Amino acid sequence: MPSKRQIHVGGVPIGAGAPVAVQTMTKTETANLAATMEQIRTVAAAGADIVRCAVPREKDIVALQTIVKESPIPVIADVHFNYTLAIKAIDAGAHCVRINPGNIGGHDKLGLVVEHARAAGTPLRVGVNSGSLPSHLMELEFSNPVEALVRAAVETVELMERLDFTNFKVSMKSTSVPNTIASNRELAGRIDYPLHLGVTEAGTKWSGSLKSAVGLGTLLADGIGDTIRISLSTFHAEEEVKVAWEILKALKLRERGPVLIACPTCGRLQFDMDSVVAEVERRLAEYDDPIEVSVLGCAVNGIGEARHADFGITGAKDRAMIYSKGEPLKLVATENLVDELFAEIDRYYTAGKRVLRDEASAAAARVWLAQNEDPDAMTPERIAALEAEAARATVDEAESPVAGRRFTRA
Numbered sequence: 001m002p003s004k005r006q007i008h009v010g011g012v013p014i015g016a017g018a019p020v021a022v023q024t025m026t027k028t029e030t031a032n033l034a035a036t037m038e039q040i041r042t043v044a045a046a047g048a049d050i051v052r053c054a055v056p057r058e059k060d061i062v063a064l065q066t067i068v069k070e071s072p073i074p075v076i077a078d079v080h081f082n083y084t085l086a087i088k089a090i091d092a093g094a095h096c097v098r099i100n101p102g103n104i105g106g107h108d109k110l111g112l113v114v115e116h117a118r119a120a121g122t123p124l125r126v127g128v129n130s131g132s133l134p135s136h137l138m139e140l141e142f143s144n145p146v147e148a149l150v151r152a153a154v155e156t157v158e159l160m161e162r163l164d165f166t167n168f169k170v171s172m173k174s175t176s177v178p179n180t181i182a183s184n185r186e187l188a189g190r191i192d193y194p195l196h197l198g199v200t201e202a203g204t205k206w207s208g209s210l211k212s213a214v215g216l217g218t219l220l221a222d223g224i225g226d227t228i229r230i231s232l233s234t235f236h237a238e239e240e241v242k243v244a245w246e247i248l249k250a251l252k253l254r255e256r257g258p259v260l261i262a263c264p265t266c267g268r269l270q271f272d273m274d275s276v277v278a279e280v281e282r283r284l285a286e287y288d289d290p291i292e293v294s295v296l297g298c299a300v301n302g303i304g305e306a307r308h309a310d311f312g313i314t315g316a317k318d319r320a321m322i323y324s325k326g327e328p329l330k331l332v333a334t335e336n337l338v339d340e341l342f343a344e345i346d347r348y349y350t351a352g353k354r355v356l357r358d359e360a361s362a363a364a365a366r367v368w369l370a371q372n373e374d375p376d377a378m379t380p381e382r383i384a385a386l387e388a389e390a391a392r393a394t395v396d397e398a399e400s401p402v403a404g405r406r407f408t409r410a
């Protein structure tokens with residue numbers, strides 16, 4: 001169930017239907033002000049809405065005072081074990097402080113942090129980790145790790161409510177993707193506070209991105225989750241931000257920058273599409289507009305499923321075609337394909353988002369397309385379309401008033 005309550009981290013609303021906020025964590029020593037600020041600017045440019053900095057030492061508090069003033073995006077201070085650092089982070093102006101009530105030093109200390117946060121109007125992120133559940137839940141963790149996590153999170157929420165504090169979001173972290181999904185689904189049905197989602201210690205850029213896409217994507221598709229962080233083992237925090245955006249864009253939850261569509265290639269491919277796609281992706285990263293660009297490895301299908309793309313390319317050994325919204329634009333030499341594509345995209349923006357079509361060039365491209373199309377070829381796209389059609393027919397048959405008998409689509 002989506003959250004009902006909303007908090008604000010700096011100017012960023014979290015929960016109750018606000019856009020899912022992208023956050024990441026700096027990987028620098030926070031006290032290294034220059035390095036930390038450089039990374040914050042980099043992740044902000046990549047699209048982070050919020051950034052979190054670890055604050056394990058007094059000298060990090062000193063840097064934090066400057067960071068919160070100079071950061072282009074709100075800053076969350078990440079504090080463990082030390083309630084005085086949490087209080088100092090609030091005093092330093094952090095836009096939110098992340099604590100784990102289970103390790104902050106007992107209820108009295110937690111009460112002091114909460115009182116300070118209340119007085120300053122600072123929200124907290126409170127949460128539990130599968131690796132550090134309270135001792136009375138250890139046995140349950142062994143027999144039912146999902147219920148143990150959820151119960152720990154609910155107990156944390158009840159503790160905050162007993163302190164009459166509701167300006168918080170909740171996180172429940174596990175290294176297990178199935179447990180992350182199951183526990184957050186369960187928790188979302190039991191509390192109405194905003195949820196921070198993440199798969200903890202997800203792994204390298206490759207495996208961590210996939211684990212996060214599966215775990216967080218499943219929950220987000222259910223409407224669960226108000227802010228996400230992709231944890232990757234890389235020093236480049238902006239990579240976490242890029243992955244987060246790809247997940248949100250794939251689910252059409254938010255738009256940011258271009259969308260690249262590319263066929264998976266097959267034996268019909270006649271040019272180096274690997275390099276072309278990589279180069280197109282690299283150059284598209286410089287555009288902010290949510291333009292859709294498609295790359296097809298051959299013209300056997302025609303423009304087909306890329307008909308809706310703002311711009312697209314398809315090629316053969318020597319010649320390639322640029323198209324827009326399902327209509328050919330021009331033929332180019334395959335070796336110039338990427339340069340010519342971006343020349344067309346730039347012309348489109350210069351003309352105020354109008355596609356400029358030269359009729360003679362378009363006519364030549366149409367002829368080439370007709371010569372390269374093969375309506376009988378059993379391509380991956382056509383096989384997928386036939387399978388989808390067969391699946392639809394099966395559903396129709398099951399739902400038909402004459403179910404059990406042969407049912408012909410009208």
Ligand code: SF4
Pocket residue numbers: 263264265266267268269296297298299300301379380381
């Ligand atoms: S048939 Fe489909 S998958 Fe194969 S190269 Fe052509 S567009 Fe790509």
